[in-house]
Amino acid sequence: xxxxxxxxxxVSRRTLLSGTAGLLGGATLSSGAALAQNTAPTSTGAAxxxxxxxxxxxxxxxALRQEQIxxxxxxxxxxxxxxxxRPGHRFLIDQLLADTSSGHNVTETVFIECGSMYRANGPVxxxxxxxxxxxxxxxAMSASGQYGRTRLCRGIVGHADLxxxxxxxxxLEAQIAAGDGRFRGIRHSVTWDASDVLSRGAPIRRxxxxxxxxxxxxxxxxxx
Numbered sequence: 001x002x003x004x005x006x007x008x009x010x011v012s013r014r015t016l017l018s019g020t021a022g023l024l025g026g027a028t029l030s031s032g033a034a035l036a037q038n039t040a041p042t043s044t045g046a047a048x049x050x051x052x053x054x055x056x057x058x059x060x061x062x063a064l065r066q067e068q069i070x071x072x073x074x075x076x077x078x079x080x081x082x083x084x085x086r087p088g089h090r091f092l093i094d095q096l097l098a099d100t101s102s103g104h105n106v107t108e109t110v111f112i113e114c115g116s117m118y119r120a121n122g123p124v125x126x127x128x129x130x131x132x133x134x135x136x137x138x139x140a141m142s143a144s145g146q147y148g149r150t151r152l153c154r155g156i157v158g159h160a161d162l163x164x165x166x167x168x169x170x171x172l173e174a175q176i177a178a179g180d181g182r183f184r185g186i187r188h189s190v191t192w193d194a195s196d197v198l199s200r201g202a203p204i205r206r207x208x209x210x211x212x213x214x215x216x217x218x219x220x221x222x223x224x
Contacts (some may be wrong), residue, residue, distance in 0.1 A: 069103040076106045082114040083135060083153075093138050093152065100150045110155035111135045113187050125171055128159040132178040139182055155184040162188050 078100065084091055100106040119130035139153035156179050160171040176183050192207050 072103055073105055076104055078106055078109040080112045081109055083138060084114060084116040096152060097147060106150050108151040108154040111153040112157045113159040125161055125164055129174045129178050132156055132158045132175050136178060136180055136182060156182045157185050157187050160186045
């Protein structure tokens with residue numbers, strides 16, 4: 001086996017595995033596209049290599065590590081990213097485009113819920129629909145072609161409270177309508193920590209989610 005063939009297979013396998021976590025909460029969009037997730041530079045333990053707070057992203061920190069783009073023509077679908085606008089933390093279309101335009105051939109992306117842009121008013125269970133409305137707007141901007149070839153947020157994974165039981169149907173229907181063909185499913189996160197840093201900006205994460213049974217009807221109606 002030549003070195004060239006070995007490197008190609010190795011990179012492709014690594015690219016595929018890095019997207020596996022996103023598939024658990026989202027959907028595969030292009031059967032021919034390898035899956036990858038943009039990752040921040042890993043810390044080497046040296047001082048100054050930790051992400052600064054509260055500014056994000058910090059170009060100086062990101063520049064600490066630059067990796068060679070081995071297969072620039074390989075099609076990639078990023079299966080897991082977020083969008084938000086919070087005090088000191090902004091990651092919107094400009095920041096996402098900076099990631100997808102870094103030299104890799106990212107053809108499409110999948111947004112995963114992060115408690116962003118919930119509706120301020122209305123029934124509590126319907127507030128997560130605001131996130132899908134917000135993200136679908138970004139997807140529509142990308143679909144215009146004015147922001148390059150990458151189709152951002154071509155898939156959207158939102159949130160619906162499965163503890164609602166049969167009542168979750170109304171939420172799912174609203175999510176599907178708001179996604180305008182891009183809505184792919186929901187993520188019902190149960191992670192929680194007392195730290196304000198870890199829980200910041202995650203309004204749907206509450207203590208005790210794993211001790212409160214999820215409604216079986218909610219699970220049933222949400223299955224494809």
